[in-house]
Amino acid sequence: MKTERIDLYGEGEYTYPVKGSFRPFVMAYRHEDKASHRPLIVVPGGAYRIVSPTEGEIVAKAFYEDGFDTFVLVYTCNLLFDHPLLTQAEDDLARAAALFPEPVSVIGFSAGGHLAASCAVHGKASFRGMVLGYPVITMGDATHADTRRALLGAAPSEEQVRYFSLETQVTDDTPPCFLWYTKTDEAVPPGNSELFASAMRAKNRPVEVLSFPRGIHGMSLANAVWADSDPYPGMYAATQQMEDVSWCIVRKKPLPERYESLNPAKDIASEFQRLQVLRNKRHHADPLVASWEKQASRFLLSL
Template sequence: MKLLKLVVLFACIGQLSAQDTIIPLWPKDKIPNRIASDELEEHKRNGILRISKVQEPTLEVYLPAQKNATGQAMLIFPGGGYGILAYDWEGTDIAKFLNGKGIAGIVVKYRLPSSISQTDKHLVPLIDAQRAIRMVRAKAEAFHVDPAKIGIIGFSAGGHLASTLGTRFGEEVYEPLDAIDQESARPDFMALGYPVITFGEATHKGSKTNLIGEDPAPELASHFSNEKQVTENTPPTFLFHATDDEAVPVENSLLFYQSLKGKGVSATMHIYPKGGHGFSLARKDPHLMGWTERLFEWMESLK
């Protein structure tokens, strides 16, 4: 009887680890652009888990039961103005929600710009984002996902990072380390929730300052204004935003949609009259929460 109980216990542990696996993005001594420092990662919880000063980026992998799996996966980039990561609110909660639709949810704990811990800090989030999608593609068989059905979703500043990846996936921002870096960094599809897109007039000042500084060169601000980086190869995109967003003006999504349309890229956009900023799954708003079902319908249409 004791042996049976042990077998059951280990089986349960195995199931949990399969659902929640944390994987380092980089070999510990080969993290690009890293400067050794005394800076330590911080976790603070006040209704939302806020992670700052990320030193070692990771993937946190949530997989649906194999019999429910659609073969699709989404990498999730939480927001936080490039100063913190709203890690559960716009990360792990999203991953678990995706699992309910048979979609693998993979949260990217990416490094945030830091002049103390990094060189060329404005490139570091994109470096981690490129590596993240390459790693998922390299591990597609292990995760039971189709390597041609790997998308991304980002919220607020995480939406800026996602749209940066979706428009600049081919830009060489770090030296390849291993076979993982031979994989494509192009997302197959992209969803952006109340995203920071432009570093022009309608920008979110905090995100812009944290990433490229208080007084950046105009060409740098233009390079990180993602409505200007759209090409015919930008992946199909789903946008959602609230008109009354006072933190990240809805013009960010409108600018990106117009650029996608201009380049002939398939684009879907849902603008809600109310919702403010940072509403995540919006489970307490019967109208706004509908964005999730619209997302799943859109993902189904991609097949």
């Protein structure tokens, strides 16, 4: 396996007001043989506030084992709710997709699912197919509040709400989609997935839906790698968030609720790793839910 970081913006091209030196990038996991391997972009979730390590490298490596060359997108987020993202994350993903001469497939989770589908329905990138895991779809009543606020701010216009309510944006050219979710998801209402599936069917677009009777939000691979890894792999996904938290510490500002238990006197990277492992101790692998990965892989390879 060959790994490589690929920056998505050149000097002076990135204008989103970050707190440090962050620039969006992809982390590549490529095969080193001479065979042809389809590219797959992995888009972790995190409410557009963070890029979750739990849906990044471990997912990329699973699909790598299925024969894909995989690329984890570390995109712009709005942890502190101070600069609504609007189309910034879309632009990040579009740049990642433009790295490839042929249409690329994409897989996104939660808010990352919203980002993947948003880029697809708005024609920002040409995707061969997409996989959406427990995605946020609507900005309406069934949305995830933090996702909407980070993306659109506290008082979005009706036009903005409609543009980012993706059930209203499906077209005759929207790529084939594999959707999966759990019926007991208490963070992102499962109706989000069904809204998108219905919109796809209304346009006669190919869509497969896989629902599981139980499972929390954010189950990623739902296997032991997801639940039990220590140390947790792929913490590079949290690059921007580490800079945001460091900015808060230096200026003696309150830490975001997710990081309130962080020890500001210690190394930020090691503290992020510690907190990630602690969070994951609440997780349990579920072989039934874990079956989604092979089914999604077969779906993408069939396109």
